[in-house]
Amino acid sequence: MKYNKEQQIEIAKYAINNNYGYKETGTKYDISYQQVAAWVRKYESSKTVAKKPARVSEDSSKASTLDILSRRDPVLEQQLEDVKRRLGLID
DSSP states (O other), rough: OOOOOHHHHHHHHHHHTTTTHHHHHHHTTSSSSSHHHHEEEEEEEEHHHHHHOOOOOHHHHHHHHHHHHHHOOOHHHHHHHHHHHHHOOOO
């Protein structure tokens, strides 16, 4: 049996809503679990593509990267301080 796009989406949603039960979904709709899995992947990738944010300009992404790299990690700061203390570099 051939399924149209709307039916494929319905089947993919059914599988997702049933904990990705590809085999059970395939049995219910009389198709292979591989086909169900393929439709789920296709459905999920189409949702991801639709939700992608607008492209960020290069300057703002550089600023974001610099902001991230300039952040201080308190755990690493404490570890560094402990090592310096053990080496006798600080009291």
